[in-house]
Amino acid sequence: MAYTQINGRDFSNMIKSASNALEKQKEYVNSLNVFPVPDGDTGTNMSLTFKAAAREIEGLENKGIGEVSKRLAKGALMGARGNSGVILSQILRGMAKGLENAEEATIEEVKNSFVEGSNFAYKAVMRPTEGTILTIIRAAGEAAICSEAENIVELFEEVCEESKKMLDKTPEMLPQLKQAKVVDAGGMGLLIILRGMLEVLKNKSEVSLINDLEGESENNYDIPELNMAPEDIKFGYCTEFIILNEVKDIPKFKDFLESQGDSLVLVGLEDITKVHVHTNDPGAVLSKAVTFGDLSKIKIENMREQHRSLLGIDESSNDAVVEEIKEDPKAYGFVTVARGNGISSIFKDLGVDQVIEGGQTMNPSTEDIVNSINKINAEVVFVLPNNKNIIMAATQAVDLIEDKKVIVIPTKTIPQGITAITMFNPDGSSEENEAAMNETIETVTSGSVTYAVKDTEDNGRHIKEGDILGLLEGKINEIGQDVYAVCKKLIENMVNEDSELITIFYGEDCEENKVNQLISELEEAYPEMDVQCFNGEQPLYYFITSVE
Secondary structure: OOOOEEEEHHHHHHHHHHHHHHHHHHHHHOOOOOOOOOOHHHHHHHHHHHHHHHHHOOOOOOOOHHHHHHHHHHHHHHHHHHHHHHHHHHHHHHHHHHHOOOOOOOHHHHHHHHHHHHHHHHHHHOOOOOHHHHHHHHHHHHHHHHHHOHHHHHHHHHHOOOOOOOHHHHHHHHHHHHHOOOHHHHHHHHOOOOOOOHHHHHOOOOOOOOOOOOOOOOOOOOOOOOOOOOHHEEEEEEEEEEEEEOOOOOOHHHHHHHHEEEEEEEEEEEEEEEEEEEEEHHHHHHHOOOOOEEEEEEEEEHHHHHHHHHHHHOOOOOOOOOOOOOOOEEEEEEEEEEEHHHHHHHHHHHOOOOEEEEEEOOOEEEEHHHHHHHHHEEEEEEEEEEOOOOHHHHHHHHHHOOOOOOOOOOOOOOHHHHHHHHOOOOOOOHHHHHHHHHHOOOOEEEEEEEEEOOEEEOOOOEOOOOEEEEEEOOEEEEOOOOOOHHHHHHHHHOOOOOOOEEEEEOOOOOHHHHHHHHHHHHHHHHOOOEEEEOOOOOOOEEEEEEEE
């Protein structure tokens, strides 16, 4: 069928098809990551982001394409994971702009949506790099606007063809792609999405979204701790819903919800408002919420009942409801991202309020970061991403918080995050602390020891799968066979005449006696320096190190 226009149902099926295609091929996209370390997660991040967007439009098939695309963009915004996911969310945001207010999109509106997708993506990146997903969406936009196609199927065929041609050129744009003999992973992910959309246009098929993602984790903020007694749960009903309208007075609505319970997450995005709260009276909460607009995706769960089931308790009990005392907000709060029980404990000991489980191979979404920020009763919240692939999602979260000031300190490593928080001065202003933390993280030299997940080459050096890699500021510095020898050599390359402190976090796969031997050798080699060692319990990375 030759489409001259596409409606909301057509677009919904295109999105579902694209999401399914990306889910099926995410591991292939992951395999295209240039760096041979175990955090090649471009495909996973893009798939989770697109899946969150696709879920947001379920049930909207009878709406106009403008409304469907708008909700799609909002789902992607909240679900964005990693840099590739954030850029993808901005592409969808731009496409929604091009389809704004349309019931059915003409071929000219579809062309414009590609151009707007490219414009929004480039604006989201401070220093755009060609040879990446940005280049592919730009090629798609240029192909669309220059196309003389008379129907939308032909238009998508031309867009896919030109995007593929540009993707094949990415190794010539980025030397690291050429050396690894791969095309750009993010660009491939986008091409898979475009081809998935085209498939539905060609086949005119109804598509169901694949819902069971392997390894996908749900938010666990509504699961009571096993070591609590059921009667210790103050507010027994986890209540979640979406208001299909913008709540004009968010602070007033927030005050009402806080008077009804705790664990509040309240996010307003243009014409929808997402709510999560633990309460003893879901009816009162819903009655208030419905005065602002229609409600959608209502979910109410009895947490006391769930908890008794987990504990194997069958008998009923009288749940004592303790009146919650609303506290004044404190001046400062902290959110950080970390993986490994030992590292998480260190951050908590240093005063961090919320530690998001994540990092390499497991980037938290924008919504995960928003939820953690909203759990902190503070006037100013600092966010420490501790990974270069999480900074964009953290920055995107800032714009979604209305009732407190949020400052992202662009920490790229765990050592930078720990150093930043140790420099925090509770008596200083937020501006003074931001400046001090930004300045101090520049003094930290970070390294790590992991293993190669595939055969490749790096600057003429042959790397085989399983080789031990020492990374210095994210670049391969040492290659060897022994974890401890590589770590020792890496630290030797990190130390200079101004160095005073060596810090080592060892992972869950390290042998403690060998770690102790390594520390003794370092203390002997650098008697004028302090050497400190912690059991970080992190996976994948044998050592995370820093020199200051």
